[in-house]
Each structure stands twice: as structure tokens, then as C-alpha cells.
Amino acid sequence: MGEDRRQLIRSLGFLSSVGISLVAACLIGLALGHYLDKWLDTTPWMTLTWLGIGIIAGFRNVYILTQRELRRQKQGEDDQDNDES
Template identity: 30%
Template sequence: MKREDKKIWRAIMMISQIGITMMTPIFLSAFIGYQLDKWLNTQYWFIIFIVLGVCAAFRSVYIITKNFYLRDLKEEEAQQKYFDDLKKQRETCSDDNERYKD
């Protein structure tokens, strides 16, 4: 499998994981809030639990995407270091060549 294909599949998995991670706490907290309102004969637990569910969902998505992009950032930093080293070597070689010309 090509590297580009792996990145595409990894992105698709990330998108589906984000969707599931967003929906699960929201629906679960909505269900709990609805059941509490029904049981206690009130109307505010649903709203409270929806807000908590949304907060939990965004926190989970933040953690997942942070870890996902951390790997990409490390790869990017390694590539940048490699190119910086090549640039330094090229500059060193060009300086040496100029010395020998004179």
C-alpha cells in the first residue's frame, strides 16, 4: 500500500472516530437527562446534561486530534531537520569550493 493511501485511510478513520466520539457522549447525556426529567417530573436536567455531553464531546475530540497531529508534527520536524542539515552541508561544500578556486 502506498504512503498516500495510508494517509487517506488514516484520515478517514480519524473522521469516523471524531464522529463517534462526538455523538456518543451527547446522546448518552441526552438520554440520562431525559430519563431524569421524566423520573423527577422536571424540565431542566435534559438541558444540563446536553451541555455536559457537548463539553465532554469537545474535550474528547481535542484529545484525539492532539494525538493525531502530534505524530504529523514530529514527522514534519524530522523532515525539516533533515533539510536544514542538507542546507548546512551544501553551504559548507560551497564555502570549501570557493576557497580552492582562489
């Protein structure tokens, strides 16, 4: 039962980090674009451009975190297989 609980906590931590990473990248892109629009008087082009870049960066972060988690899980399974042998 302890191992199941530990796995649940790891999964919840992973999912929350994915969500935070996606939202943070989008908000940073939006804020940067809004600031540049105010400064350069280019409304709404910088906001839209930097929001798009933020969204792309957010999904890139999700991809990287997912790949890292899959490698960690695969390594854990390999370690379990070696322990059982």
C-alpha cells in the same frame, strides 16, 4: 502511491472517530438527562443540563483527539527528517 493511500485511510479513520466521539457524548448526555427527568419529574431541566454537559464533553473529546493526531503527525515528520539526514 502506497504511502498516500495509507495516509488517506488514517485521515478517514481519524475523522470518523472524531464524529463518533462527538455524537456519542451528546447522545449519552441527552439520554441521561431524559431518564433523570422522568425519574425526578423535573422536565426539561435535567435534559437540558445533561445535554449541555454532553456537548461540552464531546467537544473536549474532539480537542483531545485532534491534539493526539497533531502530535502523531509531527512525530512522523520528525522521523522522516531524521531518515533523510
